[in-house]
Amino acid sequence: MSQATPTSQSQNVQTVTIEREMNEYGALTVHVDGQNATRHIVEYASDELKTILRQLPSGSSVPLTIEPIGTRGNAWRATSLTQ
Known part of the structure; x- marks a missing residue:
């Protein structure tokens, strides 16, 4: 199975608010600020990024670079925290 290579156009820096803290499987639910969207x-992108995001409580807002995974569903990859 081939995987699409992300392009800079598919990356998306957004301020997100954590709705549900990361679960035991590593899934994190966030709300995109200023939009009616959940991701x-x-x-x-790294274990370090995952560890940082795991420590954030619900209600925390962070600027996060994300990109969609695949062509279906609402699954996203976090690539970096931005300033």
């Missing part, structure tokens, strides 16, 4: 973060 399910299920992959992380």
Whole structure:
């Protein structure tokens, strides 16, 4: 199975608010601030990024670079925290 290579156009820096803290499977549910959108973060560019996001409580807002995974569903990969 081939996997699409992300392009800079598919990456998306957004301020998100954590709705549900990361679960035991590594999934994190966030709300995109200023939009009526929810994202399910299920992959992380690094273990360090995953650890940082795991420590954040519900209600925390962070600027996060995310990209969609695949062509279906609402699964996203977090690639970096931005300033």
